[in-house]
Amino acid sequence: MAEQLVQLGFKRIGIDAKWFFSGPVSNRIVIQNLLENLIKDNPGHKLVVFLNRKHRHLHFPYSEKDVERVYVWGGNNMISNLLLLPLLGRKHRLDGILYQNFGSFFGPRPWVYIHDLIFKSHPQFFTWKERVYFSFMPFLLRFADKVITISNSEKNRIQTHCPYLTAPVYVAQHGRNVAFQTRETFSEVELERVKESYQLPHQFILFVGRLNDRKNIGNLLQALDLLDNPAHLVIVGEEDWQLDPGLRERLNEGQQSGKLILTGKVPFVDLPVLYSLATLFCFPSFAEGFGLPVLEAISAGIPVATSEKSAMEEVCGEAAMYFDPHSPESISSAIQILLSDSGLREKLREKGLAQSRMFDWKKSGTKIYEAIQ
Numbered sequence: 483m484a485e486q487l488v489q490l491g492f493k494r495i496g497i498d499a500k501w502f503f504s505g506p507v508s509n510r511i512v513i514q515n516l517l518e519n520l521i522k523d524n525p526g527h528k529l530v531v532f533l534n535r536k537h538r539h540l541h542f543p544y545s546e547k548d549v550e551r552v553y554v555w556g557g558n559n560m561i562s563n564l565l566l567l568p569l570l571g572r573k574h575r576l577d578g579i580l581y582q583n584f585g586s587f588f589g590p591r592p593w594v595y596i597h598d599l600i601f602k603s604h605p606q607f608f609t610w611k612e613r614v615y616f617s618f619m620p621f622l623l624r625f626a627d628k629v630i631t632i633s634n635s636e637k638n639r640i641q642t643h644c645p646y647l648t649a650p651v652y653v654a655q656h657g658r659n660v661a662f663q664t665r666e667t668f669s670e671v672e673l674e675r676v677k678e679s680y681q682l683p684h685q686f687i688l689f690v691g692r693l694n695d696r697k698n699i700g701n702l703l704q705a706l707d708l709l710d711n712p713a714h715l716v717i718v719g720e721e722d723w724q725l726d727p728g729l730r731e732r733l734n735e736g737q738q739s740g741k742l743i744l745t746g747k748v749p750f751v752d753l754p755v756l757y758s759l760a761t762l763f764c765f766p767s768f769a770e771g772f773g774l775p776v777l778e779a780i781s782a783g784i785p786v787a788t789s790e791k792s793a794m795e796e797v798c799g800e801a802a803m804y805f806d807p808h809s810p811e812s813i814s815s816a817i818q819i820l821l822s823d824s825g826l827r828e829k830l831r832e833k834g835l836a837q838s839r840m841f842d843w844k845k846s847g848t849k850i851y852e853a854i855q
Contacts, residue, residue: 494528495854496571496579496590498563500556503537507692508774509597512632513582515657519847521549530574532567550574560584560618568592578627578854583619591627593854598636598771600696602643607696607768620644628853630654632772635793652853655796656772657843661750664783664835665758676755680745686714687817688760688784690753690775691767693733694722698766698789698807700729703736705766705813713821716743718756757782762820762827765794766807773797777841780834785827787816797841801834 499517501510521529521544529549533542534556542551552570556562563581568589571579578591585592601608601616608616623629623640626649631637637651665673676682687706691697699717706715715736736742748756757763763779765788773794779786780801788794790804803820806812820827 493526494530494574494576496530496532496567496574496576498567498580498582498595499531500534500554500559500562501582502531502533502542503540504534509582511659511774512597512656515659515843516846516850517544519657519843520850521546523844523847523851524548525851530576532570560615564618564622580630580850580854585622585626587622587625592622592625593628593630594623594626595850596623596629596631596636596640598632599639599643600769600771603639604696604769607694620647623647623649628652630850630853632656633793633796635796636771650853652849654846654849654853655841656774656777657846658777658781658838658841659754662754662757662778662781668755668758672755673759676752677759679752680716680748680756681743682716682756682759683714685761686716686743686759688716688718688757688763688779689765690718690757690763690778691765692719692722693717695726695729696768698768700726700732701807701810701813702764702766703729703732703742704810705817706741708810708814709818709821711821712741713817714741714743716745716756716760718745718748718753720747754778754782757784760784762787762817764813764817765789766805766813767792767794768807770794776802777838781838783831783835785820785830786834787813787820797837798834799837801830801837803830 499513501513530552532552532554535553538553554562554566563584564586567579568586571590576590578593580593580595582595585594601613605613623644624646629649629651631653633655634653637653640651693699737744757778763784763786765776767789770793776786776788776794777797786798786802788802789807803816805816
């Protein structure tokens, strides 16, 4: 492959990694994992990695001879990508740059990695300022040489909402994190430590994600009220400013009743253990570009109930129960079936573990190299 790419002239590649140390949580996870595999499986390119200059003091873990660090201003991702990276790309004689979300209309070949265009299909979950800011993404895609995205669901969204797009769209799905394992993998000491730290009940439904309206926490709470038998819900994640005040009140009431546990953000070292302790995982989000939490759940051997007609179907395949996220009754029915049928839970557990092995970061890196050649 290295000889083929050299013949094609792709020798010097820039990678936008300004979110490597901080930024949106899911985007940071993606960039860290992709960059590791792009560097590890590099077929002979010179890689110029663009990092945020405010992180200059932090240790960058890669010192390979074919990797060069360039620190740039990253106060605004769009402006940095639109103006600074193309100029630096020319300075460093790059053949192309792999941008995150926002590309540019000049400079080396723009290969644009799109995390999602949910603001186009679900504008109600974004402020007018966010919609204006993100609106430059589809406009700048007109100048892209290649577009790479994270799921077939997101590819369809891009093609639906970017009618003037001429560049081909490639899919490089996320990989699983091997830290997420079944309960048997962890010691009893570790399991008990996490149980006590978060006061976890013996059986509980788990949700992991930011607390905002798009994640559909309101309908999940209504669904729990409809269950034949009360069930404990554990919500892991930080509260988002987009959370409806009325929902915040209901969350407080749930905590006071003892049926709801809000952990807030938890250290990553605790997260895989917490997943493994759950009875089932429920993820009722209205829209996701990929759905990393459901991949984490099936990797941990936890049966999943999640939204139909979404990227989560692509991730879980036959390893989940699906429901209409707009219907608390549908959500409740799926949860009730899983809670009452241990045989079905075991069946989904086995299917989920097999399904999770299909998602590999090395495979994602290979897909990106294949796309840009």
